[in-house]
Amino acid sequence: MDMSGALLVVDDDVDVVRAARLALSLRHEKIDALNDIGTIELQVAATNYDAILLDMNFAAQRRDGSQGMDALSRILATDPDVSVILMTAFGSVNVAVEALKRGAVDFILKPWANDKLEASVAAAVDSTRRRRAAAGNLDIETLEKKAIEAALARAKGNLSVAATSLGLSRPALYRRLSKYGLLP
Amino acid sequence: MDMSGALLVVDDDVDVVRAARLALSLRHEKIDALNDIGTIELQVAATNYDAILLDMNFAAQRRDGSQGMDALSRILATDPDVSVILMTAFGSVNVAVEALKRGAVDFILKPWANDKLEASVAAAVDSTRRRRAAAGNLDIETLEKKAIEAALARAKGNLSVAATSLGLSRPALYRRLSKYGLLP
DNA sequence: CATCGGGTGTCCGATTACGGACGGTAGATG
DNA sequence: CATCTACCGTCCGTAATCGGACACCCGATG
Structure with missing residues (x-):
């Protein structure tokens, strides 16, 4: 290094x-x-x-x-x-x-x-x-991905809770999970 | 308090x-x-x-x-x-x-x-x-608004530079400025 | 057993967002 | 002066996103 x-x-x-x-x-x-x-x-x-x-x-x-x-x-x-x-x-x-x-x-x-x-x-x-x-590292997609990861961690994998805390509908969250390669 | x-x-x-x-x-x-x-x-x-x-x-x-x-x-x-x-x-x-x-x-x-x-x-x-x-305070819009404010501050009000650092086109940034009441 | 509540994954008609392009301004330069 | 560069504000045809609704699953409860 x-x-x-x-x-x-x-x-x-x-x-x-x-x-x-x-x-x-x-x-x-x-x-x-x-x-x-x-x-x-x-x-x-x-x-x-x-x-x-x-x-x-x-x-x-x-x-x-x-x-x-x-x-x-x-x-x-x-x-x-x-x-x-x-x-x-x-x-x-x-x-x-x-x-x-x-x-x-x-x-x-x-x-x-x-x-x-x-x-x-x-x-x-x-x-x-x-x-x-x-x-x-301020681009909107990076920040959004990080926010989604943080919300999932806080919600312990519960997608409905994470979507609510992010202010998204569940389908909106699913689309982002797919987009950012975060689907299990 | x-x-x-x-x-x-x-x-x-x-x-x-x-x-x-x-x-x-x-x-x-x-x-x-x-x-x-x-x-x-x-x-x-x-x-x-x-x-x-x-x-x-x-x-x-x-x-x-x-x-x-x-x-x-x-x-x-x-x-x-x-x-x-x-x-x-x-x-x-x-x-x-x-x-x-x-x-x-x-x-x-x-x-x-x-x-x-x-x-x-x-x-x-x-x-x-x-x-x-x-x-x-994890909702996507709040985070996005904060990110835009930070990018504008760093770019000293230069919208083109801010848009680029946020990974947005200029029209996309204008829409958000209007949406979040950040237009001067 | 049936019911309830909470969650998951997906669809599709309606709505919104996208960005290349256009027209314009301002400052620096030859 | 004309030209160039960088930036600003907006438009519109195209593409993407939206979320209510549907079908399903699971665990707890009476």
Whole structure:
């Protein structure tokens, strides 16, 4: 499985950016860096990143992670399908939980173990790709087929119940079962 | 907004169950308890709970949370729409992150603050209800309307692009826009 | 046993949906 | 200016879909 992706590392500490490149460049060809969250929306809108590594603090005295949380929201508003991994040296259980509840896909404490970072990024890239594929899979027939499969599963194979929940008559459902190759 | 829900507290410590009832019974009429995860699937299959509070350790020497993680998976396999809040006295950032990545909606450290527990449960009940409502909203027209709205948003109002991504001809899309009241 | 309720599979006259084609607009380009 | 490209809104001959109705089956019940 090819997990090479386009990554963005957002951190004002150049050593962190360097360490991340070192850990990830063997496997990922494109690793952009951004040291200031002020233009994060522009950057994210301009490139379909596969994963974003986002630090949580961007001012010397800040440790509460609120800047990273804010940036997370802005990133996801700009590109709802991208996976964001938050990074911090000052993590607590509460901050970690809050980050994930707000949509981060993972949370990495600094200093990280390289194999852990690699695994997290690989999973994030995979996640993003699945999300993009699903979002691109919008044709009416695919959605209809999936809905019918879901309704059948929920109705435990009862065709009458499934037809009702789908808002279809039974003959209409039979036609679709035949059309989509779902007949037993 | 009525947030009274059917709750299940899964913990082998009767003091925890008692404390949870005390904190939550003013607002929630049904609070079941289960002290052993062995029959968790049966319990969850028998009742449409709105939220489940799940301890992470069920044996005296166990602190790693693996029993709770296992139970979480089993609960979600049985009822994919229910919100599960994990609880433990031995939480770490890694355990918390792993819990949320596996599908828990929140993570509470013991001993908890009652207002925090209440808020978490209220959000979980709301979440579960939204999930159930969405799962029950399976009629073909609703799904089709939503798909069209999503495609229009992605295509930034470009009808030709939206029609193509939906697998429809432009006249077919126009008919649906008219049918669903989506014409500008 | 007969009856009821719930479900299955199919048919056919009526209705609706389909998409290629037409005519038009707007912006970019030489 | 003329041309091209991309998009918009609509039409109409053809094709497909619609759902009430029919016949049947199965399990539960009196």
